[in-house]
């Protein structure tokens with residue numbers, strides 16, 4: 001009985017750490033690779049963000065315009081506007097799962 005409780009507790013602890021590690025990774029990637037343009041808060045109020053006229057991803061109207069699959073494609077392969085690459089792709093730095101986590105992260109940005 002005792003050991004079963006221990007195993008159950010260990011399982012809960014493991015699930016909890018795995019959960020927080022996952023959240024930290026997307027947040028860390030955002031901070032390291034994306035925040036210079038998109039802003040830590042997603043509002044793009046940075047020098048680069050203003051220069052490139054990056055949209056405010058906390059705006060519900062902008063969120064509604066964006067599609068998960070095009071977001072994923074932009075993160076991995078880059079974003080081209082009027083024949084100019086305004087955001088490079090991150091497929092050499094991020095795995096597809098990390099990119100998917102970043103899509104989720106962006107979806108959770110709040111105004």
Ligand code: HEC
Nearest residue numbers: 033034037052054055066070071074075079086087090102
């Ligand atoms: C050099 C500046 C820059 C960096 C760094 C950058 N972006 Fe972008 N990003 C842009 C620009 C410019 C656009 C296109 C304009 C817009 O979305 O307002 C864009 C577009 C996007 C889009 C497409 C939105 C759509 O319409 O589907 C997503 C998603 C995105 N970025 C996520 C990221 C993520 C995640 C990172 C980090 C891994 C990142 N960006 C890093 C500048 C940048």
